Amino acid sequence: MYNRHSPFASQDSELDRFRFRIVIAAAVVVLAFSVLIGRFVYLQVFQHEYYTTRAEDNRISLVPIxxxxxxxxxxxxxxxxxxxxxxxxxxxxxxxxxxxxxxxxxxxxxxxxxxxxxxxxxxxxxxxxxxxxxxxxxxxxxxxxxxxxxxxxxxxxxxxxxxxxxxxxxxxxxxxxxxxxxxxxxxxxxxxxxxxxxxxxxxxxxxxxxxxxxxxxxxxxxxxxxxxxxxxxxxxxxxxxxxxxxxxxxxxxTLDVRLQQMTEKAFGDRRGALVAIEPSTGGILALVSTPTFDPNLFIDGIRSEDWDLLNNSPDKPMVNRALNGAYPPGSTFKPFMALAALELGKRTPSQAIADPGFFTFGGHTFRDDKKGGHGMVDMYKSIVQSCDTYYYMLANDLGIDNIARFMGPLGLGSKTGVDIEGESEGVLPSPEWKKRRFRKPEQQKWFAGETISIGIGQGYNAYTPIQLAQAVAALANNGVLYRPHLVKYVTDSKTGEKTMIEPEPLRRLPWKQQNIDTIKKAMVGVNKEGTGARAFAGASYESAGKTGTAQVFSLKGSDYRAGKLKQELRDHALFIAFAPADQPKIALAVLVENGGFGAQSAAPIARMVMDYYLLGKTPDGPAKEDESATEEE
Known part of the structure; x- marks a missing residue:
């Protein structure tokens, strides 16, 4: 009979436990190998393509060129x-x-x-x-x-x-x-x-x-x-x-870099801007903002000392004055005011006013630059001699709404769409603009007296040089307005095919040709016998122009003495022009910051530019200021 307490029984029990452990261990090993084999089959069979691609990606790198x-x-x-x-x-x-x-x-x-x-x-x-x-x-x-x-x-x-x-x-x-x-x-x-x-x-x-x-x-x-x-x-x-x-x-x-180079030279060390346009296409011939900067400095990352010189310079060379600077147009606004008067039936060319040298409105006296006035002034004389009183009266008769409606389609106070980023809109004043501009109700009201200064290109008026150039180009082109552009065509590097930037009129302004001719005749008179005559004396071509002077700050009735003012407080000098007068090939706007009278600083630069472009004359140096210029603007 089997005795469970015998030594043999204990040995059998230990042997059974050992065999059980062996079976468990074997099962674990078999299971482990089964998992490994299953994983191996999964990777080699089912995931073969995926991992082959991954391995190939690790072996092969794509290097951009x-x-x-x-x-x-x-x-x-x-x-x-x-x-x-x-x-x-x-x-x-x-x-x-x-x-x-x-x-x-x-x-x-x-x-x-x-x-x-x-x-x-x-x-x-x-x-x-x-x-x-x-x-x-x-x-x-x-x-x-x-x-x-x-x-x-x-x-x-x-x-x-x-x-x-x-x-x-x-x-x-x-x-x-x-x-x-x-x-x-x-x-x-x-x-x-x-x-x-x-x-x-x-x-x-x-x-x-x-x-x-x-x-x-x-x-x-x-x-x-x-x-x-x-x-x-x-x-x-x-x-x-x-x-x-x-x-x-x-x-x-469309740029003529030789003209550009000569124009920058004509400015010398003066701050300012010039935009010259081909009236029949809108192609920009020169777009100058002075002073300039060397773009090569920026390619590898500009040095801090170079950046400090550019960024902290009082002359602000990094500012593109031609597109970003908004200035009062001064008397360059007058030809467009006169054209508005003709188109809206507020004046005739022969209609004259008596100019005593001032205009009184609402208890305030608006003075003409010429003491004692210009006498009897018709439209031709108002432009040629730049009579402020004529335009004080005209602005009052037209009213701010008519002025804004006429100037808007000329592109004044709105971006021209030139193919450079960052263009400023400028300011075309109107009651609606003033409501948007100011927050307080008492500031939003338009006062009739504010219209008077608008008539001579002062007040809230603020336009960029490229806007003035576009406007005078439209006048030169008999009312056909083009978008100013710098790229003439793009050449495909693969095919060599040229994609032209076709000149396309933005709009055809509904002006009467006889009214356009009246304004053009007066602007020709400016350069023959008026405020631009000294700058264009002896020119072999007939040009049309208009000088302008824009106040930087109010004189409050005092006389203007440039020599007694700090340079940054002196008036800006402006000039608009086109030539030849009968078939214009170039129209331009010039601005010289703190340059004084338009005839003094801006008109001589315009003369050099037109002489070079039309006649090929190369100047020896910067344009010389006409120190004797004392015209009424």
């Missing part, structure tokens, strides 16, 4: 913006253990200045750590050779060939051409909004101002790609496939 940026040339083919290739020393921060030490040691091989380190630090703050960032640009051949000999000492550092933008004429037409600079977060947002993310991979720079900004997506081109096989360490082994980039399109401008 930035395209050549499009070239910008003027109407005669002179290059204004181009590209060139240079070597750059670059660091990929994510692959460098001690960045400061690496830069310090690099400085013993290749010269690295403090400005280079400062720029690199700024780029590092704005960029991703895996991006390659330049520590030195435009290396010489000798510097490239020195680094190549020591390349093994600097993991994560390499020399790359990169494209650089260049503006060969420096500050000439800088406000027109603009400049490029490194892409920032705001630029990235704009790129994403346009759906251009993939096309900007590998691109570091983007247009920031001027035509470089406005035509960015035309100039940029199409990014190419290279498939590169890499080893386990991420080093390139060989190139497998290459899709070449497509260069950006080229821009040909």
């Amino acid at each position: 930035p395209p050549n940026r499009g070239v910008i040339v003027d109407r005669n083919g002179t290059v204004l913006a181009r590209n060139y290739t240079a070597f750059t020393l670059e660091i990929t921060p994510s692959t460098v253990d001690d960045l400061d030490d690496t830069i310090e040691r690099l400085g013993k091989v290749v010269e690295i200045e403090h400005k280079d380190k400062r720029r690199f630090k700024k780029l590092l703050d704005e960029s991703k750590s895996f991006e390659s960032l330049p520590i030195r640009t435009r290396l010489s051949d000798e510097e490239v050779a020195r680094f190549a000999a020591n390349r093994y000492l600097f993991p994560g550092v390499e020399v790359k060939a990169r494209l650089f933008r260049q503006y060969p004429l420096g500050p000439i037409a800088s406000h027109v051409i603009g400049y490029i600079n490194r892409i920032n977060k705001t630029d990235l947002a704009a790129i994403e909004e346009k759906g251009q993310e993939s096309n900007y991979r590998g691109t570091d720079h983007i247009g920031k101002t001027g035509l470089e900004q406005k035509y960015e997506f035309q100039l940029h081109g199409e990014t190419g790609y290279e498939e590169v096989e890499t080893d386990a360490g991420g080093r390139a082994v060989r190139s497998l496939k290459r899709i070449p980039p497509v260069s950006g399109n080229n821009l040909t401008l």
